[in-house]
Amino acid sequence: MHLCHTVRTMNTLNRRSFLAVSSTGLLTLPAFSMPHLLGQPLKDPGTAGDNHRGPCVIASGNGLAATDKAMSLINKGMDPVDAVVAGVSLVEDDPNDMSVGFGGLPNERGVVQLDSSVMHGPTHKAGAVGALEDIRSAARVALDVLKKTDHVMIVGQGARDFALAQGFEPQNMLTDKARQAWLRWKANLSPNDDWLDDIQRDIKDPAGDLSLASTIPFTWGTINCSGLDSNGNLASVTTTSGLSYKIPGRVGDSPIVGAGMFCDNDIGAAGATGRGEAVIQNCGAFSVVQHMASGKSPTEACLAVLKRIASRTRQKRLLNARGQPNFNVMLYALRKDGAFGAAAMRGKRTFAVHDGKQNTLHTAPSLY
Numbered sequence: 001m002h003l004c005h006t007v008r009t010m011n012t013l014n015r016r017s018f019l020a021v022s023s024t025g026l027l028t029l030p031a032f033s034m035p036h037l038l039g040q041p042l043k044d045p046g047t048a049g050d051n052h053r054g055p056c057v058i059a060s061g062n063g064l065a066a067t068d069k070a071m072s073l074i075n076k077g078m079d080p081v082d083a084v085v086a087g088v089s090l091v092e093d094d095p096n097d098m099s100v101g102f103g104g105l106p107n108e109r110g111v112v113q114l115d116s117s118v119m120h121g122p123t124h125k126a127g128a129v130g131a132l133e134d135i136r137s138a139a140r141v142a143l144d145v146l147k148k149t150d151h152v153m154i155v156g157q158g159a160r161d162f163a164l165a166q167g168f169e170p171q172n173m174l175t176d177k178a179r180q181a182w183l184r185w186k187a188n189l190s191p192n193d194d195w196l197d198d199i200q201r202d203i204k205d206p207a208g209d210l211s212l213a214s215t216i217p218f219t220w221g222t223i224n225c226s227g228l229d230s231n232g233n234l235a236s237v238t239t240t241s242g243l244s245y246k247i248p249g250r251v252g253d254s255p256i257v258g259a260g261m262f263c264d265n266d267i268g269a270a271g272a273t274g275r276g277e278a279v280i281q282n283c284g285a286f287s288v289v290q291h292m293a294s295g296k297s298p299t300e301a302c303l304a305v306l307k308r309i310a311s312r313t314r315q316k317r318l319l320n321a322r323g324q325p326n327f328n329v330m331l332y333a334l335r336k337d338g339a340f341g342a343a344a345m346r347g348k349r350t351f352a353v354h355d356g357k358q359n360t361l362h363t364a365p366s367l368y
């Protein structure tokens with residue numbers, strides 16, 4: 001339904017009949033209605049996603065397979081929380097995605113440690129794991145925390161033990177490609193340690209040119225995926241191998257409920273990728289959902305949180321010559337009525353959307 005038409009229709013409705021009060025006392029929206037919470041009218045930012053209505057799955061740019069899978073499962077009647085986890089599990093299984101699951105880049109000791117969180121709109125339950133080792137799908141383990149325990153977050157050895165108890169198979173998560181990248185990173189750390197880089201080596205290694213290391217950036221690669229079914233029920237999941245070559249035990253935003261993802265079944269769902277420290281310090285995903293609750297469109301909500309992150313970035317080493325953050329964060333938002341949007345801190349970035357008809361990459365607006 002077009003935005004203008006919806007607004008006109010709403011004006012003819014009695015406001016009390018439009019907004020129902022749920023058993024929790026919160027305002028609730030009928031499925032696919034316009035959020036008009038706190039009395040603020042919506043602004044039309046003019047993007048297609050902000051005007052979409054109906055079932056929808058949104059993910060980060062590496063998530064086209066995930067949105068496709070999740071939408072096909074939602075169409076078959078699967079709960080969105082199971083559908084989005086099944087979607088991101090495809091990416092976790094893909095050794096060519098070096099930012100998530102199997103094949104993810106390891107920590108500074110060469111150990112892959114995974115973070116994930118998941119949230120189910122209808123029950124408002126969340127599950128999360130941090131610094132999980134030897135298990136392929138952190139998202140599935142996080143979903144087991146959500147479904148099978150009264151806890152929200154399990155980390156480290158406890159998360160591994162929990163996963164093994166649930167029947168997950170332990171395996172070496174470090175692929176040959178990720179191991180080579182880690183070795184190149186180590187060899188290029190300093191010319192003064194005992195790891196020889198390509199220039200220092202007397203005998204070249206046929207396995208690879210270590211000078212390539214300078215072209216391997218630190219990555220915060222991650223996948224977030226949020227889904228909405230035709231009953232207006234939402235779910236969101238984020239999963240990652242985290243910052244490459246991190247200090248062992250470092251946990252980013254992905255397993256932090258309210259930072260790496262958040263879902264409120266009365267309002268919408270949101271998620272984040274990029275520099276997790278900045279997202280945690282600004283309660284990224286929760287803030288996006290709150291902005292949608294106050295009437296911002298999904299795109300506007302993402303941009304508002306990015307502005308906040310930028311204005312709260314005060315360390316010189318994180319700013320460029322223009323005083324802008326020199327790192328990227330991307331935020332993704334899906335409102336209860338099916339409107340969606342995303343935004344990036346820097347540059348041209350894509351995100352994946354299945355809008356019920358087609359599964360495509362969209363380009364997000366950016367702050368800088």
Ligand code: GLY
Nearest residue numbers: 242243252274276
């Ligand atoms: N956003 C992923 C991380 O910082 O670990």
